[in-house]
Amino acid sequence: MQLKTSSKQTKADLLVLPLYKAKTLPKELKKHLSKSQQEEINSAFKRKIFDADLGKTLTLHGKTTSITLLGLGEKKKLNLHKVKKAGSALACPAKKTKACVVSIPDKEHGLWLATALLLKSYKFQKHLSKKDKDQIKTVIIPENFKKEATEFSTLIESIYFARDLINSTSNEIGPKTLMQEAQKLAKSSSKIKVAVLDRTRLKKMGMGAIMAVGQGSKDGPYIVTLEYKNSPKKGKKPIAITGKGLTFDTGGINLKPTGHIETMKQDKTGACTVLGIFKALSELKTKGHFIGAIGLAENLIGSDAGRPGDIVKAYNGKTIEVTNTDAEGRMVLADVLSYTEKKHKPSHIISLATLTGAVMVALGSDITGLTTEDEKLRKSILKSAEEVDEPTWELPLYEDYCEKTKGTISDLLNYTKGVNAGTIMGGAFLKEFLEKTPLAHLDMGGTGWADEGKDCCPKGATGANLMLVIKTLEKL
Numbered sequence: 004m005q006l007k008t009s010s011k012q013t014k015a016d017l018l019v020l021p022l023y024k025a026k027t028l029p030k031e032l033k034k035h036l037s038k039s040q041q042e043e044i045n046s047a048f049k050r051k052i053f054d055a056d057l058g059k060t061l062t063l064h065g066k067t068t069s070i071t072l073l074g075l076g077e078k079k080k081l082n083l084h085k086v087k088k089a090g091s092a093l094a095c096p097a098k099k100t101k102a103c104v105v106s107i108p109d110k111e112h113g114l115w116l117a118t119a120l121l122l123k124s125y126k127f128q129k130h131l132s133k134k135d136k137d138q139i140k141t142v143i144i145p146e147n148f149k150k151e152a153t154e155f156s157t158l159i160e161s162i163y164f165a166r167d168l169i170n171s172t173s174n175e176i177g178p179k180t181l182m183q184e185a186q187k188l189a190k191s192s193s194k195i196k197v198a199v200l201d202r203t204r205l206k207k208m209g210m211g212a213i214m215a216v217g218q219g220s221k222d223g224p225y226i227v228t229l230e231y232k233n234s235p236k237k238g239k240k241p242i243a244i245t246g247k248g249l250t251f252d253t254g255g256i257n258l259k260p261t262g263h264i265e266t267m268k269q270d271k272t273g274a275c276t277v278l279g280i281f282k283a284l285s286e287l288k289t290k291g292h293f294i295g296a297i298g299l300a301e302n303l304i305g306s307d308a309g310r311p312g313d314i315v316k317a318y319n320g321k322t323i324e325v326t327n328t329d330a331e332g333r334m335v336l337a338d339v340l341s342y343t344e345k346k347h348k349p350s351h352i353i354s355l356a357t358l359t360g361a362v363m364v365a366l367g368s369d370i371t372g373l374t375t376e377d378e379k380l381r382k383s384i385l386k387s388a389e390e391v392d393e394p395t396w397e398l399p400l401y402e403d404y405c406e407k408t409k410g411t412i413s414d415l416l417n418y419t420k421g422v423n424a425g426t427i428m429g430g431a432f433l434k435e436f437l438e439k440t441p442l443a444h445l446d447m448g449g450t451g452w453a454d455e456g457k458d459c460c461p462k463g464a465t466g467a468n469l470m471l472v473i474k475t476l477e478k479l
């Protein structure tokens with residue numbers, strides 16, 4: 004997979020011509036087309052086979068090169084969201100091509116058309132004995148976009164990397180393997196250092212919350228910290244990104260039912276996204292100081308598993324009654340958050356997690372849930388969300404709900420019966436584990452995984468929020 008710039012279009016076997024809604028072939032496209040092609044296209048317009056509606060394509064197959072007209076719909080209505088839709092529609096006509104040239108209508112849009120095409124063309128094939136080799140190899144955009152093409156190419160590759168990890172099954176990637184993936188990433192970059200806390204260390208340090216989640220599995224738990232430093236500003240504190248890394252979530256003794264358990268390999272999405280973010284930071288050579296902290300565990304059942312009703316003590320000293328073993332992500336993050344605050348004293352923390360199923364009820368599978376009490380984080384995240392078109396919506400940390408995380412025989416409950424605002428309750432619980440560091444928690448329970456293919460993404464791991472976080476870090 005490559006996003007390249009070139010002034011020559013000779014090696015391409017597909018030329019993409021984007022155009023706004025029209026009734027005939029626009030003049031400016033004529034120079035790319037022979038007389039007979041022009042006639043063919045105009046006849047398609049006349050017979051209403053093609054009208055350049057958003058995401059509609061018309062492909063003419065030549066002897067060596069094909070041409071795809073890509074509809075952008077009405078010019079006035081075009082925005083980034085629609086450009087991404089249109090770009091995704093190219094995945095089908097571009098499938099068998101080696102190289103495809105996108106003739107750009109406008110700088111930003113052209114870049115995103117190419118990006119959407121590549122994101123949509125991703126395939127997770129490692130378990131297929133017969134691999135589909137008809138995959139687009141290169142997308143070429145004009146030479147004057149060299150800098151942007153390199154940046155976007157890195158982002159796309161990092162998203163592919165995160166997707167590969169998330170899509171990997173729980174018998175391939177357990178807590179230990181994911182920890183090793185973090186070590187591998189650190190090894191590949193001189194700017195990343197890695198530190199691992201294993202079960203023995205976690206226990207000694209009093210991390211009773213993550214320990215309680217991982218105790219039913221032989222594998223893990225771990226807290227892995229990545230530290231990226233590249234000419235940081237003097238006196239500026241690092242920014243931390245934390246991630247939930249449940250390599251499988253059975254729900255524990257509060258076992259998940261059929262229909263809900265099958266895709267729970269996705270519960271490592273937060274952690275894998277953090278790894279993807281650090282890969283991108285190091286390849287983009289971003290300036291600054293960043294901490295990535297991931298909590299890795301497997302929530303299994305068995306004779307060693309924790310029980311509903313158990314009370315454990317977290318790293319910050321607060322006691323938690325495990326009222327539901329399926330609310331395990333917040334337990335893992337509880338220790339990751341207080342450890343990160345104490346050890347690295349970051350200026351801000353952004354947390355990524357497939358924390359609740361409830362976020363899907365509130366916002367569906369296209370919108371990420373945000374909870375925060377910090378204006379700067381809120382503003383920069385929501386602005387970045389718009390810039391990369393990764394819809395994000397804030398849910399309130401309503402005080403009366405937050406109060407309901409309090410227990411009667413323990414300081415906190417990991418789940419409170421009767422409060423139906425599940426996503427807010429997750430965010431409310433997390434903030435109990437920070438003393439003063441501003442936190443933004445992104446609940447990707449809906450957006451991390453696509454049950455069916457959608458814009459910019461085939462079925463499976465989406466890679467959502469990687470671009471959003473990179474853009475946010477630039478603003479903080």
Ligand code: BES
Pocket residue numbers: 252254270327329330331332357358359360361418425447448449
């Ligand atoms: N990992 C799940 C949330 C989830 C569900 C993510 C579906 C992606 C798709 C999380 O650990 C969980 O089980 N949450 C429960 C919490 C409840 C028991 C308080 C939920 O939201 O149902």
Ligand code: MN
Pocket residue numbers: 252254328329330331332
């Ligand atoms: Mn769970």
Ligand code: ZN
Pocket residue numbers: 249252270329331332357358
């Ligand atoms: Zn979970």
